[in-house]
Amino acid sequence: MSPELEWLVMAASGAAAPRERPIDWERLAALGEAHGLSALLWRRLGSRNGDVPADAAELLRASGMAAEWRQKLLSCEQRSLCGLLDAERVPVLCFKGPSLAALAWEEGELRGSTDLDLLVRREDALRAARLLEAHAYRRVRPAPGLQAKLEAQHLHRWNEFEFISEDGLVSVDLHWAVTPPNYPFRLDLGPAWASPLELEESGLHTLPLETLVVALCVHGSKHLWSRLVWVCDIDRLARRFPTLDWDRVQEIAQRSRAERALLLGAAVSEKLLGSPMPRNLSDRVRRDTAIPSLLDQVASSMETAGLQQTVLSEAANLKREVLPVFDSRGDALGYVWRTLMTPKWEDWERLSLPESQTWLYRVLRPLLVASDAARLMARRAASSRP
Numbered sequence: 001m002s003p004e005l006e007w008l009v010m011a012a013s014g015a016a017a018p019r020e021r022p023i024d025w026e027r028l029a030a031l032g033e034a035h036g037l038s039a040l041l042w043r044r045l046g047s048r049n050g051d052v053p054a055d056a057a058e059l060l061r062a063s064g065m066a067a068e069w070r071q072k073l074l075s076c077e078q079r080s081l082c083g084l085l086d087a088e089r090v091p092v093l094c095f096k097g098p099s100l101a102a103l104a105w106e107e108g109e110l111r112g113s114t115d116l117d118l119l120v121r122r123e124d125a126l127r128a129a130r131l132l133e134a135h136a137y138r139r140v141r142p143a144p145g146l147q148a149k150l151e152a153q154h155l156h157r158w159n160e161f162e163f164i165s166e167d168g169l170v171s172v173d174l175h176w177a178v179t180p181p182n183y184p185f186r187l188d189l190g191p192a193w194a195s196p197l198e199l200e201e202s203g204l205h206t207l208p209l210e211t212l213v214v215a216l217c218v219h220g221s222k223h224l225w226s227r228l229v230w231v232c233d234i235d236r237l238a239r240r241f242p243t244l245d246w247d248r249v250q251e252i253a254q255r256s257r258a259e260r261a262l263l264l265g266a267a268v269s270e271k272l273l274g275s276p277m278p279r280n281l282s283d284r285v286r287r288d289t290a291i292p293s294l295l296d297q298v299a300s301s302m303e304t305a306g307l308q309q310t311v312l313s314e315a316a317n318l319k320r321e322v323l324p325v326f327d328s329r330g331d332a333l334g335y336v337w338r339t340l341m342t343p344k345w346e347d348w349e350r351l352s353l354p355e356s357q358t359w360l361y362r363v364l365r366p367l368l369v370a371s372d373a374a375r376l377m378a379r380r381a382a383s384s385r386p
Contacts (some may be wrong), residue, residue, distance in 0.1 A: 002303055004028040008035060011044035012232050013273045025056030029063050034305035036112030036229030038067035043110060067112045074098050074113050077170050081118065082204050084135055090128050093119040093196055094206045095175065095215070096233075102199055103206065104236035112229055115171035119207075121193065122155055122176040129161050129174060136166040142345030147355050150348050157181060157342055178215045182338035184331035185218045187211070187256040209241060210248040217265035218258050221325045224294075225268050226301035234265050235275040246278040257327050260290065264325060267291050268298055290324050297321055311380070315372035316340055341365055 001009075003021040008031055010016070032041040042064025045052050052060065075098035085092045094100075095117040101108035120128045133139060141162040142154060159177040164170070179185050189211070196205035197212070207215055213234065220230040238244065253262040267285045269275035277285075285291055301308075301321075312318040318339045323332040343361035347368055353360055 001299060002027075004031050005302060007045075008032060008037060008041060008228060009272055011041045012037060012228055012235075014044075015274075025053065025059065029056070029059045031305065032060070033063055033067070033112075035227050035302070036067075036114070037110075037232070038063040038112055039065075039071070040110040040112075040232075043107075068109045071098060071101065071109050071111065071113055074116055074170065075102075075108075077165075078116050078118075079202055079204065081116065081132070081135070081172065084131060085118075085120070085128055088127075088131055090120060090124045090131065091193065092128070092205070093192065094199075094204050095119045095178075096219070099199060099202070099204055099206050100212075100216075100233055102201060103197075104233060104240050106236075106240075111232070115173060117173045117175060119175045119178075119189075125155055125161065125174065125176045126151070129163075132163050132172065132174065137163040137172060138166065139163050143349060146345070146348065147358070149355050149358055150345075153343075153358075154345055158344065178218055179222060182335060182342055183222060184326055184334055185222075185256055185258045185261065187215060187218065187252075187258065209237070210245055210252055213237060213244070213249050213265075214252045214256060214258055214262060217253070217262045218256070220268075221258075221261035221264050222319070222322055223306075224301040224321055224325075225265070225298045226304070226306050228272075228302060231265075231269050231272055234269040235273040238269070238275045238277065242276070246281055250281065250284075257331060259327050260288065260325055263288050263291060264294050264298075267295060271295065294324055311373050311376045314376055316369045317344075340369060 003023050004027045006021075007023065007028055011032075028041070029038070032038040038060075042060045045060060046057070046064075078094060078098050082092050082094065097113040097116050098108065098111075101111035101113070105111050118128075129139060133144070139161055142151075146154070155176065157180070159175055159180045161174045163172040163174065165172075177189070178187050189207075192207045192211050195208060197208050198205055206212060216230065216233055216237075220234070223230075225231055250259075250262065253259050263281075263285050266275075266277050266281050270277050270282065270285070308321070310320065312320060316339055318336065323335070326332045326335060341362070343365045347361055347365060351361075351364065351368070
């Protein structure tokens with residue numbers, strides 16, 4: 001682990017300062033921002049005047065203050081948008097972001113957020129999208145103007161619409177599922193809609209605690225926990241709610257085909273932040289032979305705050321690194337097949353077909369992926385020549 005990442009983990013866990021090693025303060029500030037922990041990093045290091053050079057302290061302070069300001073902006077906008085949807089009788093759940101900060105973190109402003117994640121029922125997604133558009137939000141993915149047939153297909157083949165505010169300050173992901181259906185995870189949100197968890201101060205609603213833990217582990221694991229703030233979320237929930245029903249969490253994960261995602265989330269949180277995990281869950285982590293190598297991959301992804309871009313990830317959004325996260329080989333093969341073969345909005349935008357011929361997208365999808373992969377390989381080969 002690099003010294004910069006060690007300092008970031010120290011700030012997240014509240015542990016003693018790591019052993020003395022040369023620090024690249026600019027990289028530390030950049031890592032803090034990429035991991036969503038700029039405000040927390042400045043709060044922890046601001047009092048360590050003897051350890052932080054003056055110019056580095058100013059850089060960390062500016063980054064931390066900007067992160068706190070953004071979190072407050074997103075929190076206000078989240079309440080506004082939820083109020084808008086609620087007024088139009090569109091049920092909405094908050095997922096991640098400011099609502100999670102308010103629920104699990106003692107000082108919610110210290111949790112960095114990049115966007116807002118709102119969860120609606122699939123049957124309400126188009127109406128919710130129209131309401132956001134009427135509220136000065138522009139849909140960016142997929143772009144507006146899709147044929148009705150393709151828009152209906154998007155609702156079944158993906159899990160979100162992406163929006164940006166008119167002033168460009170706020171991005172919103174409007175979800176109707178936690179993950180796209182090309183992933184094998186099958187988290188049933190029916191119980192969450194029937195009995196959502198109400199946040200005391202704001203009156204907003206989120207997923208019930210046990211479902212929320214599984215959803216967060218699914219999200220973190222499909223990105224190989226490349227951002228430390230996601231690990232902090234699991235840690236804060238475990239500490240803030242000592243009566244959390246972990247047996248129920250494991251039951252939900254098993255039904256959702258997300259057992260290893262849960263185990264990996266527990267393993268990362270326990271290893272890096274010393275999170276209190278129930279003994280039976282820790283025992284299952286130790287028995288899973290895939291976890292040690294996954295932890296090594298997590299450490300690598302954290303150094304860059306993201307997964308390495310490969311030809312397949314760029315051409316088809318296929319993340320080869322996450323295959324060991326899935327519960328079975330069948331789940332991994334299904335993910336590869338669905339990712340490579342299922343047409344997406346990018347295909348519809350680059351190749352316009354009449355509505356009567358939209359079935360051809362499924363035939364053309366492998367060819368489009370192969371064409372993109374060949375182009376990317378040629379570009380990389382050309383750039384590597386002396």
